Amino acid sequence: MKIVVLKFGGTSVGNVERIKKVAKIIVAYKKKNRKVIVVSSAMSGTTNDLIKKSQKLSSNFDQAEYDTLLATGEQIACALIAGRLNDLGYKSRSFLSWQIPIITDGPHKAARIDSINKKQILLFINSGGIPVVTGFQGINNNFRITTLGRGGTDVSAIMMAKFFNAEECVIYTDVEGVYTTDPRNHKKAKKISKISYDEMLEMASLGAKVMQPTSVQDAKLNNIDFTVRSSFIKKSGTLITNPKKAFSNQIITGITATKNESKITIVGVKDRPGVAASIFKPLSLNSINVDMVVQNISLNGKETDLTFTIKSEDVKKTEKLIKLNKKISFRKLNCDNNVSKVSIIGVGMIATPGITYRMFQALASKKINIMVISTSEIKISVLISNMFIKKAITALHKEFKLD
Amino acid sequence: MKIVVLKFGGTSVGNVERIKKVAKIIVAYKKKNRKVIVVSSAMSGTTNDLIKKSQKLSSNFDQAEYDTLLATGEQIACALIAGRLNDLGYKSRSFLSWQIPIITDGPHKAARIDSINKKQILLFINSGGIPVVTGFQGINNNFRITTLGRGGTDVSAIMMAKFFNAEECVIYTDVEGVYTTDPRNHKKAKKISKISYDEMLEMASLGAKVMQPTSVQDAKLNNIDFTVRSSFIKKSGTLITNPKKAFSNQIITGITATKNESKITIVGVKDRPGVAASIFKPLSLNSINVDMVVQNISLNGKETDLTFTIKSEDVKKTEKLIKLNKKISFRKLNCDNNVSKVSIIGVGMIATPGITYRMFQALASKKINIMVISTSEIKISVLISNMFIKKAITALHKEFKLD
Numbered sequence: 001m002k003i004v005v006l007k008f009g010g011t012s013v014g015n016v017e018r019i020k021k022v023a024k025i026i027v028a029y030k031k032k033n034r035k036v037i038v039v040s041s042a043m044s045g046t047t048n049d050l051i052k053k054s055q056k057l058s059s060n061f062d063q064a065e066y067d068t069l070l071a072t073g074e075q076i077a078c079a080l081i082a083g084r085l086n087d088l089g090y091k092s093r094s095f096l097s098w099q100i101p102i103i104t105d106g107p108h109k110a111a112r113i114d115s116i117n118k119k120q121i122l123l124f125i126n127s128g129g130i131p132v133v134t135g136f137q138g139i140n141n142n143f144r145i146t147t148l149g150r151g152g153t154d155v156s157a158i159m160m161a162k163f164f165n166a167e168e169c170v171i172y173t174d175v176e177g178v179y180t181t182d183p184r185n186h187k188k189a190k191k192i193s194k195i196s197y198d199e200m201l202e203m204a205s206l207g208a209k210v211m212q213p214t215s216v217q218d219a220k221l222n223n224i225d226f227t228v229r230s231s232f233i234k235k236s237g238t239l240i241t242n243p244k245k246a247f248s249n250q251i252i253t254g255i256t257a258t259k260n261e262s263k264i265t266i267v268g269v270k271d272r273p274g275v276a277a278s279i280f281k282p283l284s285l286n287s288i289n290v291d292m293v294v295q296n297i298s299l300n301g302k303e304t305d306l307t308f309t310i311k312s313e314d315v316k317k318t319e320k321l322i323k324l325n326k327k328i329s330f331r332k333l334n335c336d337n338n339v340s341k342v343s344i345i346g347v348g349m350i351a352t353p354g355i356t357y358r359m360f361q362a363l364a365s366k367k368i369n370i371m372v373i374s375t376s377e378i379k380i381s382v383l384i385s386n387m388f389i390k391k392a393i394t395a396l397h398k399e400f401k402l403d
Numbered sequence: 404m405k406i407v408v409l410k411f412g413g414t415s416v417g418n419v420e421r422i423k424k425v426a427k428i429i430v431a432y433k434k435k436n437r438k439v440i441v442v443s444s445a446m447s448g449t450t451n452d453l454i455k456k457s458q459k460l461s462s463n464f465d466q467a468e469y470d471t472l473l474a475t476g477e478q479i480a481c482a483l484i485a486g487r488l489n490d491l492g493y494k495s496r497s498f499l500s501w502q503i504p505i506i507t508d509g510p511h512k513a514a515r516i517d518s519i520n521k522k523q524i525l526l527f528i529n530s531g532g533i534p535v536v537t538g539f540q541g542i543n544n545n546f547r548i549t550t551l552g553r554g555g556t557d558v559s560a561i562m563m564a565k566f567f568n569a570e571e572c573v574i575y576t577d578v579e580g581v582y583t584t585d586p587r588n589h590k591k592a593k594k595i596s597k598i599s600y601d602e603m604l605e606m607a608s609l610g611a612k613v614m615q616p617t618s619v620q621d622a623k624l625n626n627i628d629f630t631v632r633s634s635f636i637k638k639s640g641t642l643i644t645n646p647k648k649a650f651s652n653q654i655i656t657g658i659t660a661t662k663n664e665s666k667i668t669i670v671g672v673k674d675r676p677g678v679a680a681s682i683f684k685p686l687s688l689n690s691i692n693v694d695m696v697v698q699n700i701s702l703n704g705k706e707t708d709l710t711f712t713i714k715s716e717d718v719k720k721t722e723k724l725i726k727l728n729k730k731i732s733f734r735k736l737n738c739d740n741n742v743s744k745v746s747i748i749g750v751g752m753i754a755t756p757g758i759t760y761r762m763f764q765a766l767a768s769k770k771i772n773i774m775v776i777s778t779s780e781i782k783i784s785v786l787i788s789n790m791f792i793k794k795a796i797t798a799l800h801k802e803f804k805l806d
Contacts, residue, residue, distance in 0.1 A: 019460060020460065053479075053483060054486055057419060057422060057423065057483055058487060058490035059490075060490065061489075061490070062485065062486045062496075064496065065482040065496065068482040068497050069482035075471060075472075075475050075478075076453065076472060079468040079471040080456060080460055082465065082468045086461070086468065087461035087462075093465075093467065094468060096471070099547075
């Protein structure tokens with residue numbers, strides 16, 4: 001009999017009533033004679049509350065203490081879940097990362113799981129117990145608590161599934177699964193029953209908030225199938241798996257839209273070899289992530305326009321860095337904060353020609369102007385005006401038969 | 404250079420502003436070139452909030468999980484203090500009980516510290532660091548977190564002082580020290596500059612809320628001097644020490660008054676050998692603590708009246724147990740909830756005759772009726788009506804020159 005890993009996110013354990021519900025879900029697996037490992041996040045709100053406290057004490061709070069501080073959130077949730085399971089008559093106990101231990105390397109706030117000692121948990125499972133493991137954290141070689149960064153509890157669950165060779169890994173969250181597009185942008189959005197790692201990675205990177213890319217990447221690297229489903233409603237979720245298992249006749253799997261993008265245009269840049277590098281080097285050194293880039297063809301061989309997108313929060317810093325940059329000269333700097341990146345994602349486009357044309361045609365028919373384009377093997381992204389987001393998604397959702 | 408242990412209670416670290424103040428206090432010691440070990444409680448309110456959550460999930464919450472749950476409170480406080488100290492430019496880190504480790508034995512929720520491994524902390528102190536240790540907790544031989552019960556962080560601090568052979572142990576709290584009597588009952592109450600362990604034990608047991616008796620007992624057993632003082636106001640506190648150092652010319656050191664006492668009288672009990680034992684056995688078996696006891700002389704050799712005091716919360720249970728008790732017969736059961744135990748405490752009374760007389764005389768002169776009396780070597784307690792508490796304390800405070 002193999003093991004099932006059940007992960008519960010912050011909203012799933014957000015209050016005492018939710019924890020009772022989670023205990024019921026766990027018990028249902030146990031009643032089917034499944035061997036269960038539970039991995040839990042902190043109760044929603046707890047982590048942010050702790051971060052606020054640390055920020056009030058230091059604008060540069062010690063990173064090791066930050067991890068020690070935040071790790072209490074999962075400890076609370078796990079103790080409460082295990083306590084509830086005991087109350088229901090099921091043998092259960094919390095396993096804190098140092099008790100297992102879960103060994104991590106890498107820096108504080110962004111550690112990576114290196115190994116998980118299986119002994120204690122296997123003993124406990126085999127004695128009929130339900131271990132409840134603190135997600136999001138581990139310890140390093142100095143016996144200090146580390147945390148795994150955003151979406152860390154998903155990573156913990158995926159790695160548990162890997163080390164325990166689990167037959168199933170279920171990520172319980174506050175949404176029913178992965179959707180063809182955000183239902184808030186388009187009412188006809190449909191839940192996707194299965195999706196490949198790469199598609200999920202693109203979706204996650206491009207604005208679908210179901211999962212952090214890191215955990216999807218970990219699942220892909222270790223070939224761990226996992227399901228995302230709701231702890232609030234009893235409905236099947238979305239299976240994230242390898243391309244073979246995820247295969248469907250659908251060419252496009254999903255459509256995403258990101259907000260908080262800004263478009264910067266440097267007009268009349270003196271064109272000479274290496275000018276783009278001169279512009280982007282200081283941005284890179286200041287951790288500003290440049291996303292889409294377009295350079296106009298230099299008609300006179302002297303001047304060119306360079307357009308690129310960044311996160312809106314980086315606009316001021318970027319403008320300053322460009323203005324202070326002595327290695328370039330230009331005529332004007334334009335900034336547009338009212339832009340959004342809309343993407344279509346699907347492994348099907350590898351084998352299907354004409355997708356780009358169909359996308360542009362669908363947008364053009366709605367008179368939506370495309371500012372910048374970027375593509376990968378399985379996605380096409382276009383930058384459009386914010387005001388057209390819903391219109392664009394509706395058109396594309398229909399064009400690629402996702403309605 | 405020897406070590407000073409600084410303990411901070413829940414109200415002392417009750418919010419972010421308070422933690423900043425605590426960091427300042429610690430830094431002041433460090434600036435005097437002292438080697439400091441900090442021990443902290445959870446931020447006030449945190450522990451009760453966690454207990455409430457556990458109660459909502461189970462009326463009989465698993466004790467090991469209860470300890471795991473509550474231990475997060477001190478972890479949060481210690482990480483925040485250490486983070487703040489780092490922000491101020493002082494090397495500091497939190498030490499969780501499992502990292503040290505602090506080994507305990509005994510049951511969950513009421514464990515006792517067995518040993519403290521000094522190695523890590525000594526290394527850190529000698530490298531110039533300020534260790535911030537989680538109070539109230541330890542781990543047992545199964546690597547589960549245990550807690551030390553009420554006042555547990557005081558116990559942690561006392562035991563730290565013991566194991567590290569500290570030259571000083573300071574308990575920072577929300578009061579300025581130990582008072583001759585509760586200032587709310589008598590305006591002329593004075594702060595005591597020094598008091599012996601035994602007097603402090605009696606004071607703590609008899610209603611002075613400054614410290615739990617357990618930690619005072621631990622200090623006495625290990626001969627650890629400690630000071631209780633305020634983290635809010637910069638004023639000297641009270642030194643709790645051995646009788647020699649605590650010696651003063653004062654005969655009576657303090658006066659206490661307990662509330663929530665009830666007086667039970669069993670009228671017309673059939674008097675025969677062993678009847679008192681028959682009455683008290685079922686109470687003892689039900690964890691009801693009988694305090695003062697008086698048995699009237701049986702005039703006719705057949706019937707007697709038995710009076711005793713218990714905590715008011717135990718009245719209903721006690722009445723039920725006595726009525727169901729088939730080994731005794733009696734005529735009537737009276738209960739008086741409006742009583743209070745007023746005590747005078749002082750090692751001086753051992754060598755000074757006539758203290759009992761002076762106490763009774765002082766109360767009699769104010770027409771205060773004494774219901775029950777109990778004495779030990781260093782204290783005399785009397786049971787009086789609730790309505791006379793302030794009057795009695797005022798009279799006694801004056802009689803024994805504490806004003």
